Amino acid sequence: MRTYGKRLIRGAADKATKQAAESRDAVLWDILLPEKVCRCKIQGSSELIIARFPQNWATVPEWAKPGQAVRIAHRGGIRGYIEVVGFGRAIPMPVSGSATPTPDTPENxxxxxxxxxxxxxxxxxxxxxxxxxxxxxxxxxxxxxxxxxxxxxxxxxxxxxxxxxxxxxxxxxxxxxxxxxxxxxxxxxxxxxxxxxxxxxxxxxxxxxxxxxxxxxxxxxxxxxxxxxxxxIGQIWSAPVPASIAPTATDNGTTWSILASVKDQYGNAITTSLGWNITATIASGDGSIVPASGNTGSGSSFTFTYTEGTAGTLVNIEFTVSQGEYYAYGQALLQL
Structure with missing residues (x-):
């Protein structure tokens, strides 16, 4: 019974010691985030001491900056274990040297x-x-x-x-x-x-x-x-791709010659080894256009011929390129 009593007293003392924590203010000197440790200075000492901080810190809190006051605790029962537990109230003064770290020169x-x-x-x-x-x-x-x-x-x-x-x-x-x-x-x-x-x-x-x-x-x-x-301003280059079709119409009397040119996103003529297949469709108005589609070959344009219908009509002719992953569109408006 005496042995059992000593064990109870010893266990109670160990438990009380582990729960006890002495805390004090320190000035934060620098932080090593990957190692979850930092260095601090305390009152009356110029030595940099190592303190740990919570393992769940993914980023450094706003108050934990070099030169700021932090609160450190000496955890009872674990020799030499010091941890940062929050922000401090005052910056302690060392025996010698600066009380705060010299800030790094900011980048240009x-x-x-x-x-x-x-x-x-x-x-x-x-x-x-x-x-x-x-x-x-x-x-x-x-x-x-x-x-x-x-x-x-x-x-x-x-x-x-x-x-x-x-x-x-x-x-x-x-x-x-x-x-x-x-x-x-x-x-x-x-x-x-x-x-x-x-x-x-x-x-x-x-x-x-x-x-x-x-x-x-x-x-x-x-x-x-x-x-x-x-x-x-701020435009970024990307590889040229067909983005639009620019038609140019010439009135020949009862017929029109329409040159449909394929342009890239920069407004330049663009070619392909197999040529672009351009399709022409009369979206509004009458008359006829031939051919219904044409290939540009080694160039970037193809000429269509439109034959007029009713006089005084506004004719809208649409041109499209739909070739694999590429698509381009343009239209020609003709007033007869």
Whole structure:
């Protein structure tokens, strides 16, 4: 009975010890999320101590940031086991050194602004970049506006507000059927620059960012392009596919010659080794069209002949390409 009594007392003492937890404030120094541990400093000590945090943390909570006060607990019954249990109330002072960790130098980045935009008035083969703020080597800078000087690309009739333009850059189009990416970037001297890429047809390529520059964005330029509009900004290249049919009608008296051309998503003529099968249908009005369908062969177009019906009629002729996974549509309106 005496032995049994000692076991009861020892078990009660162990249970009370395990439930006891001494807690104190600490300053969070850094976090190792994969290992589920962090390092802290406590009052009166400059040593970094290891503390664990809950295993179900997939991401670090808002309050658990380096330099913040946290509450740590010394779990009773487990030697040297320290864990973070919540946010603290005060930042303890160490014996020597800083009370908080030295923050890392933030990465270079464009913080706000620096957007590529099309010229709002009298657009042509030019774009402009807006002003904004950027960070280099941990220091924030305001990106200055360019002046409207004689001989500069920034002109009065472009419709941009002075003070909002960090740079106006001229663009040249590649040869017909080709594409090119131009890269716009910000140099450490806060100057907007353009790096022209190599022209391509079937496999895209992009220019390399100059050393030390911050990327602003890419502009896709099409072969033979003569104007850059807002729809061109942010466009991403994809392999050309038939997207539309552009008909051109010529009045020959009582008949019309209609040239139906297959275009890709960029408005360029597109061909295929087997040719495109174009079908012509009179959707409204009368008269006749021959042939009912035709193949473009090695080219991108086919000519149909429409014979007029009732005078004064508005005739709608629809053209379609439905070939495997490709589909394109177009229509011609003829006033007789």
């Amino acid at each position: 980045a464009i913080l706000v602004g620096c957007l590529i935009k099309a010229i709002p008035q009298t657009p042509g083969m030019s774009v402009y970049v807006t002003t904004g703020r950027a960070r280099f080597s941990g220091v924030e800078y305001a990106i200055p506006a360019v002046a409207m000087t004689a001989g500069s690309a920034f002109k009065m009739n472009m419709g941009m507000a002075m003070g909002d333009v960090a740079g106006v850059l001229n663009i040249s189009a590649p040869s017909a059927g080709q594409f090119r990416y131009d890269l716009f970037s910000l140099s450490p001297s806060l100057i907007v620059t353009k790096t022209a890429g190599a022209a391509f047809t079937t496999a895209e390529s992009k220019p390399v960012l100059p050393s030390g520059h911050l990327p602003i964005g890419y502009l896709l330029v099409r072969g033979g392009q003569t104007v850059i509009t807002a729809a061109d």
